[in-house]
Amino acid sequence: MELNIARIALSTTRIRVEQERRRARRRYWVAEVLQRRQARGEFFNLVQELRAVDPDRHHAYFRMSRETFDLLLAKIGPSITRQRTNFREPIDPAQRLAVTLRYLASGMEFSALAPCYRLGEKTVRAIVYDTCAAIIAILGPEADSQQPQQADASGEQVGGLCELGRLGANNFTREAERIRDQFARYFMAEGAVPWQDAAVGQ
Template sequence: MNNESLRRVLLIRRLRERQQRRQWVRPVLLRREQCGEFHTLVQELRQHDPEGHRRYFRMSVIEFDEILVKIEPAITKQTTHLRDPIPAAERLAVTLRFFAAGGTMKSVAESYRLGFATIRLIIIETCRAIWEVIGPDVLAPPTPEQWRQHALDFEQHWQFPNCIGAVDGKHVQMEKPINSGSINFNYKGFCSIILMAVVDAKCRFTYVSVGANGQESDGGVWGDCDLGQMLEAQRGDGRVLPGPALLPGSAEVAPHVIVGDEAFPLREHLMRPFPGAALTTDERRVFNYRLSRARRTSENAFGIMAQRWRVYRGPIACNVATTKLIVQATCVLHNVLRQNELARGGLGAHCTVAPAERGEAAGLRDVTDAGVIHNHSQQAARVRETFVRYFSGAGSVPWQMDSIRR
């Protein structure tokens, strides 16, 4: 028997074995409604243990139901003569449990007694529905009036006037996609996509950009995202950001700005700290302290999200497109839950996370260089010097000198 004949015999045998094993539904999955986690544990938590429900899904029963009402039309499937569809509530439960518990889709599939392919499709569709249905309500681009309100919040809570947000970027770690080469492989030695976000004074995302390849982390991330392009095009006419305004208690006029760390370039509407070699005066050290204090909101927001959604505690075992949907959906849910916490008076406006929670989550790593070129214009330098003078003059706070001398 030649090699070609042998290959045909083996192929026929393999196909027969596959046909013999093929089943419409695995027997263990047939008892989903009797033994599956949604029909047993989840129902008990809803009825008898609301605090347990909050720990299990990272949200209350009321919050779960409110989200379900909004996305139910988008994730409900039609009943056919072959089988009944999985209910929308169970689809949402599967997705939230995957976010809250971390781990893998396979572990969720086993506990809910659903097939892996089914779980994967459910999570993708539910994430897309959250992003497309709820996202426009909680992550709509702010208007100039809303930017001004954010500036007032930063002035009140963080003593940084004319600040409309804190920007930060994170590598979202993921398992290496098949046949992806090095496109998502970053300089830190793992595969990732990049989440760029602006956070308001109350730890809510006002802008997110997800999906830049991890390989781009050493340059181009800021310039390529639409927020960076928007700020570069800003000309002080108030069409995108509010126009310049007086700093409280002084005659100094400054534009509205976003604050970032040393990974970002200095621009007229984007403030970054002075590098260590340039910290030659107490005034500059005070500026760095005040900027770092305002920028803390972005670190707090990412810390809260990583603590709530433990899917970020390790690499996400999905392809790039699915990982992007997961990040988008968790950002939307973060805003929904954060707004509810503020309405209840929880966590305070400062939203300070415990020190033990401030470390980097394994699945969220800092982007340490987000701009291609750090050269800045004279106008950008003048804006920064305006804040330097203000923070050491009319805008000083009693504790700032003690803080820079510790």
């Protein structure tokens, strides 16, 4: 009987020690480096300076003008706004859009982009996915209607984004490579295509 009581006391003590050890590991809600986002983060420093002083570099940085950025923010801002809680401030919709556009414009990995904006890697990933989903949901139908007509595999004129039809085994690969190269040329080139500004309402 005494042996059972001793075992129970020992296991209870182990559980308490393990719980205290777990509590000691996580001492903060947000990493200290990330807490200085407003003082040292890229959005609050570089991006604001580019917006105020240098429109050409702003365009090179985001691949769009300040006006287009603001128009896009006005359209998707309500969809990407998060609710404020007692524990922390939500990330501003303008910063969410800036992170997403920088990711799309630069091709940086989430792990490289996160420290620039003083955000966690998982947070950046979630922001990019959510913002892209909002852009597609809100601007997708408009963009499809404004796309130039293109010929599909059968030669028929269709609108919208390039689609891959059912082709032979080698043709499918060649067509996919052609479309990939077309998008790569766009994203690696300077400037914008004529329908880009029209797609966001300018």
